[in-house]
Amino acid sequence: MAIYKLPYSDLNQLFAAIAANEKLYLPVDISEDEAAFRLWKEGDQMTKKLNTLRSAKDFFFPQVQPLAKFRRQGQTIEIMDDRTESEDFVIFGARACDVRSFDVLDRVFLEEPVDTQYQTRRQHSTVVSLACGRPGETCFCGSFGIDAAKAGGDVQAWHDGDNFYLEPLTDKGVKLIDSVSSLLTAGDQEAVDQVVEKIHTILARLPLAGLKPQDLRDKELETFNSPKWDELSSHCIGCGSCTFVCPTCQCFDIEDFKNGENVERYRCWDSCMYNEFTMMAAGTPRKTQKERFRQRFMHKLVYYPIKNDGMYSCVGCGRCLRKCPIQMNIVKVMKALEEEA
């Protein structure tokens, strides 16, 4: 589709123009170390950091989400729907990995029966992606066929230092571009191609550039029984860092907050790394951290692909590589399983 251009120095005008119509979320610095998506307000600058610590899944699958309220009096129960319809909003500056994660999550939450809260947020969102000018050594989105230079979404964007380039890819994207067209001029494909080529050169030099996932769909039992899991999981401390920063981890819990006769039922993130995740009155089928660790990676590399035509439930964003307290992660798992094959 057509490419539009705007001087980099006018970016704040673009943000203001979008924010005049709908909510705009932008990755901004929240501390010296970390960036996060925040509701844009005048003066906010887009972060120069590679990515946000928390992934963009929060927009569609927030950590805590109300489901229903109940009032219990004597033998009667009143059920009150506590869901909210989403407003229109724009996510600006999502990276290619996070954009792909929405496809991964769609296959869980939009499969029948549709998760209505996820759906309303997806329907009301417009995603403007941004190509990665400076990918890090922990990046391996290319392993999953993702191109960090063409980040996808409803509009994909690049910048070359001087100019910001935008290309709408969907009807939603065209609508967004139309709404801010007074700020934009026609962009040239050649300039974009140059940015893309420059990024591709960097991507090829990344230390994890050659990493390719194995197709393990017909090796479910073999992979499950691999002796590698003992060693890989042996020092996992069983926290949920990897799951919570992961853009594709979507396990959740449903719990009640009690306040006298009023009860709020909510849905919140959960982690298969936690020991009580599968706990029943009679015990748990995943007794040690090995089983829990294995479950997480089997899900991403084997179970999910079996269910979803070979698509992996990992997008190579590298957050777990940066955040695991003991530096154990999916790349080490993939390499160990590869070694064995």
Added chain:
Amino acid sequence: MQEELIKRAVELMEDGTVNRVLGWQKGQFVYDITPAVFTSADELKENFVYNDFCGDNLSKYLKDETEKEGKVLVFLKPCDTYSFNQLLTEYKIHRENVYAIGIECYGKADVELLRRKGIDGILDVKNENGTLKIATIYGDEEVPMMEAMAERCVNCKSKKHVAYDELIGEDGEVLDSNRFDMVEKLEQMSAQERFDFWQGELSRCIRCNACRNVCPACTCEKCVFDNPDSGLYNKAAADSFEEKMFHIIRAYHVAGRCTDCGECSRVCPEHIPLHLLNRKFIKDYNELYGSFMAGAEVGQVSPMVDFTMDNDAEPSIVQKGGAE
């Protein structure tokens, strides 16, 4: 030093003193080091690493390791030896099943501090006389080691090994560090300023439990936060105060047992300075009950469980509305 550690570990395995080694394993980059147990000389030679990024405190792993058959060799940095002693004091590890080698440490680097400087795409890091020479895909960088060092190391409390079977390298002294400077700053804040500080920090908590799970003082078989019957069980914040409850309760639970090893802050994915909560307790102990350092000796009794009528402590923190 790495080669020396490997050589000694191999000797101790070969002479039958130990049958395995708890140490640090190489990753795919220079900094992503994983705790690991090595069972052969070959494994050690191939994968054992000791460098500027070996920050992990290995002592908590001894809780499970010393339950196993045979003796395990562990390498302990000076600050790790305090955790080791504290775990011994609490009968969490079997001393007879571990052979501890104290190793000297001049502070560990934190790769996140390099990233803070905008350095990314890191391919290699070499320490040349206190300067980190960093190769990245975007070119070479130089950073003084002091600027890449974790806060707990910049404000190192002790270079002294308080427990070991043998030492490799020099033993040091307990240091007169500046570790309470930030606590003092917090104390000097107004109640509102202090509340705002913690609100800002703790609001980022994602409740991943990394701080709790890595903490050598958190060794409960079942944590109150995982127990549906405790009244504290929940995985989500009921309100904006909820996460503070988690961290404040946890700080109380480890008070008098926390050795200020700093693992909680190291592993926090949100860089919340959790160690400051613990340090406030340590500072209060020192001021109210006389100098006390958890883990300094095996068998020490924490002031909180050793009340005598002579204790003339009326801590400011019990006053309504907080300290003046």
Added chain:
Amino acid sequence: MEQEALIPKLGVVTEIRRETPDVKTFRVVGVDGKKMFEHIPGQCAMLSIPGVGEGMFSITSSPTVEDYQEFSIKKCGCLTSWLHAMEPGQQICVRGPYGNGFPVEGEFRGKNLVFIAGGIGLAPLHSVINYCLAHRENYGHINVVYGSRSKDDLVDYQEILDSWQNAPDMDVFLTIDREQEGWDGHVGFVPNYVQEVGLDPTETAVICGPPVMIHFTLEGLKNLGFQEPQIFTTMEMRMKCGVGKCGRCNIGDKYVCKDGPVFSFDKLGELPPEY
């Protein structure tokens, strides 16, 4: 917004029967007094008391019952204790039905069937047995081998005596673990009894009960010449959503809440043994 699968509908518990010292059967209808949904034998539903808990239970009544659903529930945790303590007339939150159910209109059609249950394991089979009896012409001979710790722990005992034991072309074999006064029937464990009652290895078998009982019964059936594809069971895992999304009830790539709970042993054998 559309109806959300995770938000329950309101039902009423109209009748509570004590089956055994720790099992009660609860009859549930909608607030309009009618049956809340249609189901397939072997399917489950989520029952919840807000503030107490929510749990997945198999639907014990046959789909051929037109007016209500029933759930036989063993007291073992927080929610089930609460349910056991409540009185008829209590409103309850219900969502479902969930799961695949038994292939009553598929592989079971025209077959001789044997249902083997231990303890509360009869609950999920109760629905399918009564469904088969209601559509008698579609199925061959029916055997039921059922055992429990004691006579008092036999679920649906009265119905077994009054109805099943008198049903045409149906045999019921009861056993209890230990001798007991007032019991002149068989004494012994289910897996052993299964070997003795003269099963024909062409029958289609369904096993439900504690893991140990399932394990030994399966071994026994194989010794008799049964093949894994003709032996079915129904699985139990911790569940939260019931719709294949919350991620905790999987056995390998299959979600018990959605792809199960009914599996044949040949299919189960292809999955990681993590249950």
